[in-house]
Amino acid sequence: MTGAEILWECLVREGVDTVFGYPGGASLPAYDALGRFPIHHVLVRHEQGAAHMADGYARASGRVGVAVATSGPGATNLTTGIATAMLDSVPTVFITGQVPSKLLGSDAFQETDVTGITLPITKHNELVTDVARLAPALREAFAIARSGRPGPVLVDICKDVQQARTTFEWPEEPARSGWTAPAPDKDQLARAADLIAASERPLILAGHGIVRAGASRLLTELAEKADVPVALTLLGLGGFPASHSLCLGMMGMHGEAYVNRAIQRADLIVALGMRFDDRVTGKLETFARHARKIHVELDPSEIGKNVPVDVAIQADVRETLSALVPMVPSRRHRAWLEEIAEGREDTRSRDLLHQPDDGRLYAAHVIRELWRATGGDAVVVTDVGQHQMWEAQYYPHERPRSLVTSGGLGTMGFALPAAIGAKMACPDAEVWVVAGDGGFQMTQCELATLRQENLDVKIAVVNNGYLGMVRQWQEFFYEKRYSATPLLSPDFAALAAAYGLPACTVASRSGMVPAIEAVRASAQGGLIEFRVEQEEAVYPMVPSGADISDMIRRPAPAQEATA
Amino acid sequence: MKHVLLARVQDQPGVLNRVASLFRRRAFNIDSLTVGASESRGWSRMTIVVDATRTSARLVAANLGKLVAVEEVTDVTHLPTVARDLALIRVRCAPEERGPVHDLVAGFRARVADVGSDSVIVEAAGTEEDLDSLVKLLRPRGVLEIVRTGRVAMVRGGNNGTES
Numbered sequence: 001m002t003g004a005e006i007l008w009e010c011l012v013r014e015g016v017d018t019v020f021g022y023p024g025g026a027s028l029p030a031y032d033a034l035g036r037f038p039i040h041h042v043l044v045r046h047e048q049g050a051a052h053m054a055d056g057y058a059r060a061s062g063r064v065g066v067a068v069a070t071s072g073p074g075a076t077n078l079t080t081g082i083a084t085a086m087l088d089s090v091p092t093v094f095i096t097g098q099v100p101s102k103l104l105g106s107d108a109f110q111e112t113d114v115t116g117i118t119l120p121i122t123k124h125n126e127l128v129t130d131v132a133r134l135a136p137a138l139r140e141a142f143a144i145a146r147s148g149r150p151g152p153v154l155v156d157i158c159k160d161v162q163q164a165r166t167t168f169e170w171p172e173e174p175a176r177s178g179w180t181a182p183a184p185d186k187d188q189l190a191r192a193a194d195l196i197a198a199s200e201r202p203l204i205l206a207g208h209g210i211v212r213a214g215a216s217r218l219l220t221e222l223a224e225k226a227d228v229p230v231a232l233t234l235l236g237l238g239g240f241p242a243s244h245s246l247c248l249g250m251m252g253m254h255g256e257a258y259v260n261r262a263i264q265r266a267d268l269i270v271a272l273g274m275r276f277d278d279r280v281t282g283k284l285e286t287f288a289r290h291a292r293k294i295h296v297e298l299d300p301s302e303i304g305k306n307v308p309v310d311v312a313i314q315a316d317v318r319e320t321l322s323a324l325v326p327m328v329p330s331r332r333h334r335a336w337l338e339e340i341a342e343g344r345e346d347t348r349s350r351d352l353l354h355q356p357d358d359g360r361l362y363a364a365h366v367i368r369e370l371w372r373a374t375g376g377d378a379v380v381v382t383d384v385g386q387h388q389m390w391e392a393q394y395y396p397h398e399r400p401r402s403l404v405t406s407g408g409l410g411t412m413g414f415a416l417p418a419a420i421g422a423k424m425a426c427p428d429a430e431v432w433v434v435a436g437d438g439g440f441q442m443t444q445c446e447l448a449t450l451r452q453e454n455l456d457v458k459i460a461v462v463n464n465g466y467l468g469m470v471r472q473w474q475e476f477f478y479e480k481r482y483s484a485t486p487l488l489s490p491d492f493a494a495l496a497a498a499y500g501l502p503a504c505t506v507a508s509r510s511g512m513v514p515a516i517e518a519v520r521a522s523a524q525g526g527l528i529e530f531r532v533e534q535e536e537a538v539y540p541m542v543p544s545g546a547d548i549s550d551m552i553r554r555p556a557p558a559q560e561a562t563a
Numbered sequence: 564m565k566h567v568l569l570a571r572v573q574d575q576p577g578v579l580n581r582v583a584s585l586f587r588r589r590a591f592n593i594d595s596l597t598v599g600a601s602e603s604r605g606w607s608r609m610t611i612v613v614d615a616t617r618t619s620a621r622l623v624a625a626n627l628g629k630l631v632a633v634e635e636v637t638d639v640t641h642l643p644t645v646a647r648d649l650a651l652i653r654v655r656c657a658p659e660e661r662g663p664v665h666d667l668v669a670g671f672r673a674r675v676a677d678v679g680s681d682s683v684i685v686e687a688a689g690t691e692e693d694l695d696s697l698v699k700l701l702r703p704r705g706v707l708e709i710v711r712t713g714r715v716a717m718v719r720g721g722n723n724g725t726e727s
């Protein structure tokens with residue numbers, strides 16, 4: 001077989017049936033062989049799109065997403081997407097073409113040091129200069145991408161390797177498969193169970209690890225048995241059903257005030273598959289000061305990185321929970337739950353959705369209407385900014401992998417391509433993009449990919465005429481000097497129509513339902529541009545680096561009415 | 564406090580780069596890093612000295628352990644070890660001073676490895692403290708150049724701590 005054939009054969013054997021890519025000189029041999037293999041290649045419009053598609057594919061399904069690019073500019077265009085997958089631990093494999101091995105290091109046409117550039121943004125990478133190494137390298141890449149804390153792996157394949165011939169040998173086992181976590185430590189488990197049993201004000205903080213590990217059911221068992229409320233990180237949303245009476249919703253910078261206050265008043269924090277990101281903890285010195293902390297985390301380098309803990313269990317969160325649930329006694333925490341519920345009432349009264357109709361259309365209304373229309377059952381793929389936070393606040397997620405969003409890197413332009421990937425991975429799901437006018441324009445070229453693939457992806461562009469989240473910071477912290485945040489946009493409906501998609505514009509509350517229903521009914525997807533209130537802010541908000549209970553709240557309703 | 568980590572790593576192109584890149588990216592402060600062939604083919608061994616007052620040795624080890632090319636990392640700080648640093652020191656030395664220099668360094672189990680017309684190269688292996696004192700003693704004579712390897716370490720007794 002040629003190296004090119006070995007590449008695709010290995011992918012097929014790894015269970016890959018879809019790849020996202022863009023060809024070029026250094027990948028010509030690979031593309032020439034592609035047609036002989038049962039792999040569907042999605043031609044993107046920009047390699048960043050390919051990377052986000054592979055990422056969205058993986059997040060929505062748990063399977064490894066694959067993207068392919070040529071050397072030089074093709075590979076560098078992938079990097080934003082690779083970094084996005086890295087920060088959110090998404091199992092992905094990136095294949096890049098490279099100049100012929102004899103030319104390496106000579107600044108040959110379209111040569112860049114791709115393994116060098118991607119070193120800090122991949123879990124692992126390898127430059128393949130010998131065709132004998134190709135199958136083992138690919139076998140290892142998939143194993144490493146999936147193992148332990150998942151992440152992106154890049155394999156850079158020289159053009160002459162793609163052309164060279166050798167006998168194909170499929171390694172039964174990868175020689176290297178990356179680290180895996182040990183079994184949970186018995187003593188630490190016992191200490192954790194004791195702390196949970198003794199706690200009067202316990203709180204579970206659950207993150208992406210719950211989703212990755214498929215531990216939602218066990219989390220529910222623990223929460224119910226020990227009667228412990230659950231707060232979620234952005235990437236943890238869906239990992240615990242939002243409708244559950246013990247679910248508090250999102251914590252952190254734009255978490256609800258009563259959630260953050262509960263963290264600050266808890267006597268025990270049980271952190272499950274989360275990494276105490278600064279967007280979650282706010283000021284570290286004052287974070288959950290009164291609480292003992294149990295940290296269950298796969299990655300040893302995350303334990304003790306930001307927050308010192310009393311009990312550290314470095315292990316898979318699912319394995320840990322299945323051992324821990326039988327060890328904790330059944331308990332009730334009525335007083336503690338009542339205290340939290342009181343704060344919830346206050347939040348409810350301030351909520352925009354409970355304010356009298358002032359005739360304006362707010363993004364919160366749009367998101368809430370989407371939730372109602374889809375029965376909360378869509379896969380929602382968000383971009384980055386205010387709309388992302390409103391989605392997190394107003395679209396309650398019941399199941400894991402129903403929210404796809406870039407958390408760690410916060411990559412604008414993520415939503416549309418990631419939604420294409422999600423739809424390819426889950427063709428039966430109703431997939432919605434929720435994007436801002438800014439981020440959508442970063443990757444809107446992928447509308448062509450959407451059409452070319454004839455995919456039914458539904459798109460809500462929340463147009464507030466600003467780079468809203470940055471504008472909000474300027475409003476709060478820079479005396480409303482709106483520097484470089486007002487934004488001119490095309491007529492998004494006309495743009496979508498130019499790509500052959502059904503589209504419309506909504507500027508009033510009454511227009512929302514018919515537009516959403518029309519797009520829901522369309523088999524070719526469609527786009528709705530919602531022209532929303534321009535200077536609305538995401539409340540509540542913890543200013544960067546402040547104590548998490550020190551939040552900027554929405555002005556109380558009485559003030560609102562007179563404003 | 565200085566922590567000493569021993570790592571067994573695959574002897575492959577780019578491994579040192581991965582380790583160095585990790586230290587840079589995480590802003591880890593490293594006192595020294597040495598790498599060289601180990602007893603088994605295809606494997607190298609690294610000795611890494613971390614200033615634990617500025618950087619958590621546990622986090623350095625945990626991050627190193629995640630690299631695919633790193634097989635095993637052990638913190639041997641609290642184990643009995645033989646730890647040595649090698650130094651080459653070029654000292655100003657007129658021909659008539661060669662005898663005294665020779666005698667001086669002999670006290671450190673060091674030796675004169677090369678003799679030039681007006682200088683000699685002293686070769687010394689020992690703990691960092693030993694070498695620091697030797698250098699201090701040689702200073703008044705005129706130290707022209709120093710090269711040091713940084714620490715290499717091995718656990719005493721039967722168990723090397725990173726056996727596989």
Ligand SMILES: Cc1ncc(C[n+]2csc(CCOP(=O)(O)OP(=O)(O)O)c2C)c(N)n1
Nearest residue numbers: 385386387410412436437438439467468469
């Ligand atoms: C690629 C990239 N560039 C810049 C930023 C910084 N940033 C974060 S949110 C934001 C504004 C997003 O505006 P828009 O897409 O209109 O969404 P909105 O906040 O208005 O909902 C910007 C510029 C980013 N996250 N990603």
